[in-house]
Amino acid sequence: MNSTRHTIHQLAAWSMVVAMMMSFVPVAPAGASLPQSPMQAVRSTIEDVIHILTNESLKQPERLTERRQEIERLIRERVSYEDMAKQALGAHWLTLETSERQEFIDLFVQLLRDSFAGKIDAYAGEHVLYVSEQQNDRFAEVRTKLSGRKTDTLLDFRMIDQAGVWLVYDVVIDGASIVHNYRAQFASIIRDASYVGLLERMREKTFVVKGFETHSAPVPAL
Secondary structure (H helix, E strand, O other), rough: OOOHHHHHHHHHHHHHHHHHOOOOOOOOOOOOOOOOOOOHHHHHHHHHHHHHHHHHHOOOHHHHHHHHHHHHHOOOOOHHHHHHHHHHHHHHHHHHOHHHHHHHHHHHHHHEEEEEEEEOHHHHEEEEEEEEEEEEOOOOEEEEEEOOOOOOOEEEEEEEEOOEEEEEEEEEEOOHHHHHHHHHHHHHHHHHHHHHHHHHHHHOOOOHHHHHOOOOOOOOOO
């Protein structure tokens, strides 16, 4: 029973986090000169997302489409989707031409949007505790804890410094990496149906996201 409950918490948090990653927003106003630390970037991003979710006027049924569009308008600003897609695809990334890589990134982002963008509302009331920050050159990891009525989960945001801006490229949920989870599934499909087969499933939106594996994945070298 405890194991089942733990798995449900992981999947619930996974849905929330990936949806949240689809709406990461700029963390500094135009003209700001002071760079933010990784933890500050995560904190301000989450606060901005919650601001949208708790906006009463946007909760009206007739404005739900507008609400989602406002969230989606913020896509790509705080997540390095290229690094995320590269790590998720693994070694096969090296065989792709520039145009093919961009096609995969676009399909990967659409996969995330279609799978999770509508699930974040259920977690608007959860509490986020910012636990610690570790930084090593261009890489950092911000540890947080999500708790509330629906879940009690550890979230580690893995980040990379891109020209002075900290971008998320992976999230580890209770020791399970989102990128590692996708990489295992993509590798299995490529092995059974080829890379072309993977693209076809992503284009046709028949890719089904599976649950987490229960071990932690190491931080990959970019």
